[in-house]
Amino acid sequence: MAGPLVEGARKIQERLKRSLRLLPLPLERIRSVGAVDVSYLGTRDTVFATVVLFSYPDLVPVEKRARAGVTDFPYIPGYLAFREVPIILDTLAGVEITPDVLLVDGHGIAHPRGFGVASHLGVVSGIPTIGVAKKKLVGTFDPPPDEKGKWTPLRVNGEVAGAVLRTRPGVKPVFVSPGHLTDLESSVKLVISVTGKYRIPEPLRQAHNLTVLCRAEWKRTGRLPL
DNA sequence: GCGACAG
DNA sequence: ATCTTGTCGC
Numbered sequence: 279m280a281g282p283l284v285e286g287a288r289k290i291q292e293r294l295k296r297s298l299r300l301l302p303l304p305l306e307r308i309r310s311v312g313a314v315d316v317s318y319l320g321t322r323d324t325v326f327a328t329v330v331l332f333s334y335p336d337l338v339p340v341e342k343r344a345r346a347g348v349t350d351f352p353y354i355p356g357y358l359a360f361r362e363v364p365i366i367l368d369t370l371a372g373v374e375i376t377p378d379v380l381l382v383d384g385h386g387i388a389h390p391r392g393f394g395v396a397s398h399l400g401v402v403s404g405i406p407t408i409g410v411a412k413k414k415l416v417g418t419f420d421p422p423p424d425e426k427g428k429w430t431p432l433r434v435n436g437e438v439a440g441a442v443l444r445t446r447p448g449v450k451p452v453f454v455s456p457g458h459l460t461d462l463e464s465s466v467k468l469v470i471s472v473t474g475k476y477r478i479p480e481p482l483r484q485a486h487n488l489t490v491l492c493r494a495e496w497k498r499t500g501r502l503p504l
Numbered sequence: 505g506c507g508a509c510a511g
Numbered sequence: 512a513t514c515t516t517g518t519c520g521c
Contacts, residue, residue, distance in 0.1 A: 318512055355509045362511070384510045394510070415510045
């Protein structure tokens, strides 16, 4: 048996997946890009979520939001969404502008059941999402050429579910996969267009930095800097 | 029994 | 992800 928590979660994923839509995302019409990230305080259930928004393609910061909360769901590979989506939704609710696309720290369809945290967040929020993970969850791949922008397919059950993208020479690649309302080609192009001199795409890098800053401020003053 | 295993 | 110090290298 898998346990009641996982059983219930799996059924919810299956239901939500019916609304999943993968289609080209016209980058020429994108005017804003956002990124979300979550960090934890020790082994406790205190979580910090951040949302950062940038204009596109100039990538000028336009808005930032952070929230602190608790999570009840434990970390189980394949069910990350149930641990992070609630606090992310809370954070998104406080944002003035709805981004045209959201980058998520985790996989999209490159998932055991084709419905990772990026897809889950996309379906429940209605916002196009792209998953960007630092490690693979499932699938096989050949290492991409050591040149920025080069990528190789991440295959799951014979299907190309994502891209193993080299965002910086000499550094481990990242795993890009469509979340919701986008496809692999659009996702890779978008990610490359927001990647600078670091391995992690700029929006996600800043969302993560902010999440770390929030945790530090929370421990020091008991409040959030935003 | 032995790996693999997002954050 | 988080817990942790120094250290090697551009």
